[in-house]
Amino acid sequence: MAKTESNTNTNTNSTDLNSGYCSETKIYHSLRASVPLPPIHQPLSVAEYTFSLLRHSSINAEKTSFLVNSATGQSLTFSQFIQQTQSLAQSLEKIYSLSKNDVALILAPTSLHVPVLLLSLFSIGVTISPANPISSKSELTHQLQLSKPVIAFATSKTVQKLPSLPRGSVLIDSPEFLSLLTHTSGNYFRPVDVNQSDSAAILYSSGTTGRVKAVLLTHGNLIGAVGGYCQTVADSNQGAPKPDPGWLFTLPLFHAYGLLMMLRSCTMGITLVLMERFEFETMLGAIESYRVTYMPVSPPLIVGMVKSELTKKYDLSSLQVLGSGGAPLGKDIIVKFKEKFPHIEIVQGYGLTESTAGASRMMGPDEAARHGSVGRLSEYIEAKIVDPVTGEPLPPSHRGELWIRGPTIMKGYIGDEKATAETLDSEGWLKTGDLCYFDSEGFLYIVDRLKELIKYKAYQVPPAELEHVLQAHSEIADAAVVPYPDEDAGEIPMAFVVRKPGSNITEAQVIDFVAKLVAPYKKVRRVAFVNSIPKSAAGKILRRELVNLAVSGGLAKL
Numbered sequence: 001m002a003k004t005e006s007n008t009n010t011n012t013n014s015t016d017l018n019s020g021y022c023s024e025t026k027i028y029h030s031l032r033a034s035v036p037l038p039p040i041h042q043p044l045s046v047a048e049y050t051f052s053l054l055r056h057s058s059i060n061a062e063k064t065s066f067l068v069n070s071a072t073g074q075s076l077t078f079s080q081f082i083q084q085t086q087s088l089a090q091s092l093e094k095i096y097s098l099s100k101n102d103v104a105l106i107l108a109p110t111s112l113h114v115p116v117l118l119l120s121l122f123s124i125g126v127t128i129s130p131a132n133p134i135s136s137k138s139e140l141t142h143q144l145q146l147s148k149p150v151i152a153f154a155t156s157k158t159v160q161k162l163p164s165l166p167r168g169s170v171l172i173d174s175p176e177f178l179s180l181l182t183h184t185s186g187n188y189f190r191p192v193d194v195n196q197s198d199s200a201a202i203l204y205s206s207g208t209t210g211r212v213k214a215v216l217l218t219h220g221n222l223i224g225a226v227g228g229y230c231q232t233v234a235d236s237n238q239g240a241p242k243p244d245p246g247w248l249f250t251l252p253l254f255h256a257y258g259l260l261m262m263l264r265s266c267t268m269g270i271t272l273v274l275m276e277r278f279e280f281e282t283m284l285g286a287i288e289s290y291r292v293t294y295m296p297v298s299p300p301l302i303v304g305m306v307k308s309e310l311t312k313k314y315d316l317s318s319l320q321v322l323g324s325g326g327a328p329l330g331k332d333i334i335v336k337f338k339e340k341f342p343h344i345e346i347v348q349g350y351g352l353t354e355s356t357a358g359a360s361r362m363m364g365p366d367e368a369a370r371h372g373s374v375g376r377l378s379e380y381i382e383a384k385i386v387d388p389v390t391g392e393p394l395p396p397s398h399r400g401e402l403w404i405r406g407p408t409i410m411k412g413y414i415g416d417e418k419a420t421a422e423t424l425d426s427e428g429w430l431k432t433g434d435l436c437y438f439d440s441e442g443f444l445y446i447v448d449r450l451k452e453l454i455k456y457k458a459y460q461v462p463p464a465e466l467e468h469v470l471q472a473h474s475e476i477a478d479a480a481v482v483p484y485p486d487e488d489a490g491e492i493p494m495a496f497v498v499r500k501p502g503s504n505i506t507e508a509q510v511i512d513f514v515a516k517l518v519a520p521y522k523k524v525r526r527v528a529f530v531n532s533i534p535k536s537a538a539g540k541i542l543r544r545e546l547v548n549l550a551v552s553g554g555l556a557k558l
Helices: 046-055 078-095 113-123 137-147 175-180 219-236 256-267 280-290 299-307 331-340 364-368 417-423 463-471 507-515 543-552
Strands: 027-029 065-069 075-077 103-107 127-130 151-154 169-171 199-204 214-218 246-249 271-274 294-297 321-324 345-352 357-361 382-386 400-405 430-438 444-449 454-456 459-461 476-486 490-499 526-529
Touching: 046 078, 046 113, 046 219, 046 256, 065 078, 075 078, 078 113, 078 175, 103 113, 103 137, 113 127, 113 256, 137 199, 137 214, 169 175, 199 219, 199 256, 214 219, 219 256, 219 357, 246 256, 246 280, 256 271, 256 294, 256 345, 256 357, 280 299, 294 299, 299 321, 299 331, 299 476, 331 345, 331 463, 345 364, 382 430, 417 430, 444 463, 454 476, 459 463, 463 476, 463 490, 463 507, 476 543, 490 507, 507 526
Parallel strands: 065 271, 103 127, 103 151, 127 199, 151 169, 246 271, 246 294, 294 321, 321 345, 454 490, 490 526
Antiparallel strands: 027 382, 065 075, 199 214, 345 357, 382 400, 400 430, 430 444, 454 459, 476 490
């Protein structure tokens, strides 16, 4: 199991204050200012913690909207949100007999009700298990076997996918559920005594390299991820929107990045404009209508903004910052984005579901100018760069597997002790599986997934590098690169390419374009044209699906 305390503040005289690297321990330390977290032994739920930080913000809770439906304009003020959360928590305890350590599945698209439901369940110690509402029955069956929920919260459209559960299924789009948001017995709601080491959430990893795993996060994990960020932003006033901000939320709340950003916006008193269903032009209209200043996004959305002509139809002048996470974003795309939108900063971050999302991030325009980096280590996080062959920790500018440790690292994988033991060591280090390096100033760079490196003869070819090259082509809307079996080379890079509308670019032209920009061993040697690239909700390319299609002769289906 991972340790819940971080040793980030154990810097010695051997620590380089520019890079954060300690030559004695060979550990990289966070360069962010240390901010206090509640003592780990103090009973505290992430809901209580979130509301305690909100009470210390300068907003008028009675008048300031927290949640806004972008399509209808319907909204909840912070006061209404807190009242509904407490009312629902009370009802769930009384009517459904939900109690500490029960697991609740949530299978619903983003709406005003979902954040209320999440905070209500947190406050009574129920472990949330949000799943993608478009999941198939077979995918859900696997997830249910792992998380073992006693109750489900669904909609009239998603409930049909679910089996019978011990406490049944509650429809959050029903009049009965709405009545729970405003019905209280008149008694003051007392939050359940929740320990920070108690389970808070079971989130599902994206499954890019295999079947999804159930990641168990604690209240302490979420508190660490929320508290460090919010207090640092408040102290520095960098990397965040200016006063009176509004965030537009295109992220799914069933994903770690979406859940975390929702909690962070609540603690800081920031208005969150929600999209129940993502549509690119609708998003542009919402930015204009609600004068949105900030959006947490995944890289495909940024690529879309660079290449779409629709952006010219809307006033996007309010937008100041895009926070990009979930997958690497190429330097060429960032440069083109800045040429098109010079007033908008892109701040990248890095994290895993297993690290409660944010393990590193950029803050402010100076750091944002480090194109290609995912920023510096977050508060409380320490790291190693480990040689995949020898296991030796490496200094700056050397590539190796990134290991991270801190209070936000997961408790483990549910129902998979083997995977937990392979991912977490006895000292609390999480082995990320990502090939990375730090530069001399502590900026982290992601090269690729170790398991996804293409083995061409004696060389290792990072697919992400080739994808960034391909995405820079004016006639390519999107691209993915996977290994294709080859008798002589072992594996060769194969590109799946989505042409821009009206383009007739050929396989030979794609191969030639890449060949001019990379070393000979990295050249793309096969190309397939497809209508879209399969991706997870976080924007990660589902390479396994493409590999299966390539080797099974299923390309005709695309």
